[in-house]
Amino acid sequence: MSKYLVNKFLYTIDRDPELVERYRADPRSTVTWWEAEQANVILNCHRGERSTWLTFTDAEREALATHDYVTLFELGAHNFLTLTLFIALFERDYPEPLAFQREYAARLARWSVPYPDITT
Amino acid sequence: MATVAAVIASTHHPFYYRASTSTGADRPPFADEWVAKIEAFRQTLTGARPDVLVMIGSDHFHQLWLDNMPQFLIGKAPFYDANFYNEEREFGLPRMLLQGHEDLSAYLLREGIDAGFDLAFSNELRIDHSITCPLITLRPEADLPIVPVYTNIFAPPMPQPKRFVELGRTIRQLVEAWPTDQRVAIIGTGHLSLELGGPRQFGPHGPDPEFDRKAVQWIASGDLDSALAQVSLDSLWQPGNATHGFMDFMLMMGAAGAGVQADYTDSLDLFHTMEAYFTWYPEGAHAP
Numbered sequence: 001m002s003k004y005l006v007n008k009f010l011y012t013i014d015r016d017p018e019l020v021e022r023y024r025a026d027p028r029s030t031v032t033w034w035e036a037e038q039a040n041v042i043l044n045c046h047r048g049e050r051s052t053w054l055t056f057t058d059a060e061r062e063a064l065a066t067h068d069y070v071t072l073f074e075l076g077a078h079n080f081l082t083l084t085l086f087i088a089l090f091e092r093d094y095p096e097p098l099a100f101q102r103e104y105a106a107r108l109a110r111w112s113v114p115y116p117d118i119t120t
Numbered sequence: 121m122a123t124v125a126a127v128i129a130s131t132h133h134p135f136y137y138r139a140s141t142s143t144g145a146d147r148p149p150f151a152d153e154w155v156a157k158i159e160a161f162r163q164t165l166t167g168a169r170p171d172v173l174v175m176i177g178s179d180h181f182h183q184l185w186l187d188n189m190p191q192f193l194i195g196k197a198p199f200y201d202a203n204f205y206n207e208e209r210e211f212g213l214p215r216m217l218l219q220g221h222e223d224l225s226a227y228l229l230r231e232g233i234d235a236g237f238d239l240a241f242s243n244e245l246r247i248d249h250s251i252t253c254p255l256i257t258l259r260p261e262a263d264l265p266i267v268p269v270y271t272n273i274f275a276p277p278m279p280q281p282k283r284f285v286e287l288g289r290t291i292r293q294l295v296e297a298w299p300t301d302q303r304v305a306i307i308g309t310g311h312l313s314l315e316l317g318g319p320r321q322f323g324p325h326g327p328d329p330e331f332d333r334k335a336v337q338w339i340a341s342g343d344l345d346s347a348l349a350q351v352s353l354d355s356l357w358q359p360g361n362a363t364h365g366f367m368d369f370m371l372m373m374g375a376a377g378a379g380v381q382a383d384y385t386d387s388l389d390l391f392h393t394m395e396a397y398f399t400w401y402p403e404g405a406h407a408p
Binding site: 004007011014015043044078079081083084088098101105106108111112115120 | 180181182185186187188204205206209210274275276277315316317318319320321322323357358361362391
């Protein structure tokens with residue numbers, strides 16, 4: 001499990017308008033690029049000082065590459081980060097306000113408390 | 121010594137700005153009632169005639185991140201830019217520039233650390249909707265200097281609820297001992313039951329109306345004993361997966377004082393989450 005890295009992906013994509021569009025249009029190649037080039041960037045350090053050990057698990061990589069927010073929830077990705085980014089990705093495709101958010105809830109309906117642990 | 125002009129606790133709802141400024145077909149049916157309640161609530165701050173605002177909120181993974189996550193942080197800067205791209209995108213919130221009150225920040229940091237809170241600090245802090253929402257509702261002119269106080273209600277492991285209460289109590293005591301003649305309002309926002317990114321989100325009411333009913337009663341009556349007895353880091357997952365924001369209300373209960381009834385209480389049952397508004401006028405505040 002590398003919940004931290006999944007959260008880092010969601011966080012760094014969500015804060016960048018160009019990356020939001022890139023991830024929407026081509027999720028798999030965005031995830032491949034990000035894991036190769038960005039995953040080990042320490043956000044508040046000089047770019048020359050990188051981590052060396054951060055990789056996704058196969059399940060995490062596949063969930064991100066397929067926009068699978070249900071699996072991300074089940075893997076313990078942070079609920080706020082996932083929701084915020086996926087609203088940015090897909091709310092625009094729904095005719096009614098909050099329709100995407102309600103579908104999101106419905107797709108998680110089999111879950112009751114306790115939810116998967118989001119602690120990192 | 122400074123005067124605590126008011127202690128104010130509120131939910132922060134990022135949809136208020138858009139709802140209150142929209143017109144015609146875009147204006148939601150609940151907007152007029154919501155605006156009326158906010159304008160009444162705003163009067164409780166206006167009438168207290170504050171000079172400076174201590175603003176307690178929580179960064180929503182905007183500037184503070186999991187590689188270096190503070191539990192409690194106070195901003196100390198002459199200015200604070202405010203709101204982020206993803207808040208403009210999702211909520212239509214405006215970019216803002218707020219003036220800081222560095223003297224009060226420095227005082228609260230020094231005295232707060234000496235009182236037993238190992239506070240983090242930031243000299244360059246962009247603040248988010250947890251602080252701009254209450255400014256938009258309570259002081260839309262945004263013309264008063266602020267001291268932002270951030271708490272971690274978002275990324276486990278978090279501090280215990282009692283620690284939030286103690287920090288609120290300490291902020292109140294420190295402001296009262298601040299050697300100036302300024303009038304300080306202490307304003308904090310949190311949540312009642314709330315679900316984000318889970319199966320109970322965006323329902324017709326908050327995810328746990330029974331919790332909300334109890335929580336409003338605890339806050340309005342200053343019933344810290346019941347709140348502390350019934351709330352734990354584990355229990356707060358039950359009413360909704362973002363309900364740890366209630367700990368910021370508990371901080372404000374600490375600031376208001378145990379057993380002290382709020383002078384003003386209001387609430388509004390909205391879709392997704394319940395709104396709740398509380399104001400206390402401490403003795404000697406000479407507020408309305």
